[in-house]
Amino acid sequence: MPDLIHDGDSAAAVSSLRSAVMLLSRRLKHQRVDESLSPTEMSVLGTLARCGSATPGELARKEHVQPPSMTRIVALLEAKGLVRLEPHPDDRRQKVVSQTEQAEAMLQESRSKRNAWLTALAEGLDEEEWETLRKAAPVLEKLAHL
Amino acid sequence: MPDLIHDGDSAAAVSSLRSAVMLLSRRLKHQRVDESLSPTEMSVLGTLARCGSATPGELARKEHVQPPSMTRIVALLEAKGLVRLEPHPDDRRQKVVSQTEQAEAMLQESRSKRNAWLTALAEGLDEEEWETLRKAAPVLEKLAHL
């Protein structure tokens, strides 16, 4: 079987990937739509937009965060009117988190602002490079969730 | 002029990219070689390995961190014997930071461990997806440094 990952080029790619991801994440932290929303809070809203609704435990697993952290995040989002908490129909220990209409509007605004920021950044890339990145985006997302 | 970035596909790519980067960075934090080394400290060592040596101010700019943070990071790295601090030859305000042999050894070990972790993660990707990612890695790195 061909080993896709253990050759030298791939080792370099892994190194590149890690360093780029860490650096970009630091910079993205400063590009918030709403100053009062942390990157993870944003990410949770994104997840809810995709999945409809979820329990705090499910969200914690999806975001790779510990349950107590998710409790705090959900509480903050609720205080800001961005999510709704309802009792779980079958299990009274659990709760069901879902996003509000306000959250949907905010995500929309967020998308355009992030787009503007990355657009400015991507001015420094040529057409071919940007195309490469566009193709890689969904793969990177898949990788992150594995 | 063709607008590379403002179409719908690119907006989706930006969204994907941001969410994937944030999530991956959170997960990478937990995959440290040395428990006592933060992601930014690792990144600084990587930069030093590429550039040979640099002043704290240069490092701060490269890592997109404020100068006081770099002061602390460099001090911690020095305490761990991973970097050396010398006076700047021309300017007594500045210092010159360079990595030690110990740091080189650690980076080597780090690479293989990260490689192993990403390898395990990438088992979930098919050959084509991994190829896409390999091509994108240097571009992502360029983007992060823009």
Place this chain on the structure above:
DNA sequence: AATGGTCTTTAGGGTAGGTAATGAGTTACG
């Protein structure tokens, strides 16, 4: 020589995440 600018550092503060322990609720087993 002095004044303004630059590099580093010190001091202090804030945010986001983690661990340990608790309480409430469910499930399984005697």
Place this chain on the structure above:
DNA sequence: CGTAACTCATTACCTACCCTAAAGACCATT
């Protein structure tokens, strides 16, 4: 049936990391 073991969410506390503001040391231009 009831109790023991497990699970989910939460509370309380702690740590790591980065920031801003301001000071100290040094350069550079006049």
